Amino acid sequence: MKKVFVDELSAGIQVDSVFLVRDKNLATTKNGNPFLNLNLIDRTGKIAAKVWERRDDPGYVERINGDFGKNDFVRVSGRVETYMENIQLIVDSIGQVAAGDVELSDFIPTGDRNPDEMVRELMKIGEKIRNPYIKRLLSAFFTDNDFMRKFKQAPAAKKLHQAYLGGLLEHTLNLVKMAMAVSEHYPHVNRDLLVCGTILHDIGKMEELDYERSFDYSDSGRLLGHIFIGAEMVRERIKMIEGFPERLADLIIHMILSHHGEFVHGSPVLPAIPEAIILHHVDNMDAKVWGFMGEVERSSDIDGNWTRYSNVYERFIYKGDTFLDLSGDEGEKEKKKKKKLSMSLFDDE
Structure with missing residues (x-):
């Protein structure tokens, strides 16, 4: 049929x-x-x-x-x-x-990128880490088959950005690459800490969301939220690594707790180290760019250069062609195939 x-x-x-x-x-x-x-x-x-x-x-x-x-x-x-x-x-x-x-x-949106390829790219970045404790911490996650199965499958959000299977992994890889690029401008940033905190910042979403058949919040997700869940997941792994420096553990968990950047957005603490503020801003940027593109797609059925009013972003968003030639006239649109955005359909909340 x-x-x-x-x-x-x-x-x-x-x-x-x-x-x-x-x-x-x-x-x-x-x-x-x-x-x-x-x-x-x-x-x-x-x-x-x-x-x-x-x-x-x-x-x-x-x-x-x-x-x-x-x-x-x-x-x-x-x-x-x-x-x-x-x-x-x-x-x-x-x-x-x-x-x-x-x-x-046919029933749950799926990302275009191959999860196994993204994992290989992420692990290749992880291989450059020099700190032995951070290396062991990441290895403890990467060698856990159940963790990796969920990490490759989970969406990044219920509806706002990368709300499709594999979205969390794609979002994480995007952030790691952006964070590394930003760190090139700041030589005093601890890149090992930055990469570690960025990889682990959203792992709580694997348990916050249900995504076996549809996207919704789990009971623990509603009660605790992904920030707390993720911090607990990291704390439990750290306990298994003998001699793990207490201050390093605090710094990694601080990055998870502070990555939303503001109390009003759910972070229990504000970013207090350069690595945490970098993570917060690249996280916000990736989510916002994907959110804007989603608003454009949802308004593809209406004429004109503007989307419907977005209650999330409190504005109209321009959806016309932004590829213009030097004279200011509309240039030829980029020829490469556009990625079809898969937005979450389970948006009752």
């Missing part, structure tokens, strides 16, 4: 395809009849769906309600209708599909 994506749906068409259940709740009509409210998603978007009670099959909705749950894959047959200027799917039949029978990349 060929996958039909959400962004291909329009009023009047019949649908027979697999979707992921983002939300499900049992409700009641004014007449007292039960029905199911669903939000169905794939990597291209989401659509509301309704399962109505059947006159010729009393109790149908309640039986169906027990057949599948949130984050289950379901095969849906039905028709697309318009309701209050939005399309919705009226379900004729629905049934659970085994996770092994679907292509996960």
